[in-house]
Amino acid sequence: MRLIDLSVLVATGMPVYPGDPRVAIAPALSAAADGVNVLHLDMGSQSGTHVDAPFHIDDALPTLDQLPLERFWGRAVVVDARGAAPRTPLGPSLFEESSSEGSLSEGSLSEGRPRAGGIVLVATGWSRHWGHDDYLAHPYLTPEAAELLVKAGIRTVGIDALSVDATPADAFPAHRILCGAHAVIAENLTNLAPLLDAQTAGEPIEVSLLPLRLPAADGAPVRAVARVG
Template sequence: MAPTLIDLTHAVTTGMPVYPGDPEVALVPALTTATAGVNVLGLHLGSQSGTHVDAPYHVDVTWPTLDGLPLERFTGPAVVADLRGLEPRTAVTPQLLAAALALVTPGTVLLLATGWPRYWGTDHYLAHPYLTPAAAEAIVAAGVRTLGVDALSIDATPDPGPGDPAVAALLADLTDEHDEHGGAQQAEQSGLAAHRVLLGAPGGGVIAENLTDLTALLEAQAAGRPVEVSLFPLRLVAADGAPVRAVAKIA
């Protein structure tokens, strides 16, 4: 059977979903054949836009930036954990990952299949399952340094509903924590505990988020077909992360 390549990347489009508070995405013609003889697209986006990877620097300024990580961190054999069917905002525990973690070895890319891509572009996309710190620690202990998820984040995403006084109070508290204790304290208080565990792994970890539907990879895994994944980012200097073209190869 010939190998199959599967694109796991959301298309980058104007107005695409972004993490609450991140820069909006806009693609606007900068030059056109009608006026300049060539077509050139102007891009406005954040380092965390669309399907992307996080480097350790994303949560701690003393940790490695994107260009400080080896290329090997962005590719490898994949194991997919089937987390489909979970309720919104379910906390993923080590027990829910046990079957997948039994299959990983150092260098494995662990992918979390939540089924949440079906909500892409809707408010419900923010209500994805998320890792507990204990689950993140179990992943690191298993030797995984590269983790991917088909959802907005590996941590819980707050609902930024307009006019919600609880959210407004939380944001005010986070601002106060930043002023008094610095960015690391803010990261912990804002629900990035799993990020800190994974990205702070010995040697530096990588997190890929906003992957598309992983069903085909689960089916290949069940059939005993090897799966490899590549998550190579743009080569941004001193960056916290970057968009990627995520591609899986099923042998």
């Protein structure tokens, strides 16, 4: 068994979604002057590797603390979208063809396939552009792909990009479909390639996306970690 970190480093000036609060980290207390070292953190709830609660896009939907912990921890399947070009819409065929065992649809979920209640991670490889302008030109899910995942009973979807929707986005269609089904969305993941290798080798993958316990929140940063083997 081995642990794989799927989180970006939280640092001053790190990339954020356009219009979100900037991240700033500075010493608040020092061991030399105050007897202890303490940092002051200034950041938004959607900073870095984070999860979205359904409340993120609609006041009537569940907040982060209203969701079961099972949404943030479980067996995961990784879908390989690393060949996608900039701003490519990722449609249902990506998920239907992700295994030779059949399509991702109701009643056709089997071992090694996304299962109802499980976690689906979309590996675009876009985390390699973290910190550069190209990071905003990431692939994204189509509404049809989001509908397919929801109909299959998937309630946790992650991606190694800035958003499951295009950036910038007006209507956030993939967010609205997933969040409307009370699903959790994890964004700004990184280091998914080792998970694809493990999956090809037949190793089981379990992922933790446990967020900070914030009341009535739209989302929160996470230390995303995978356990392989």
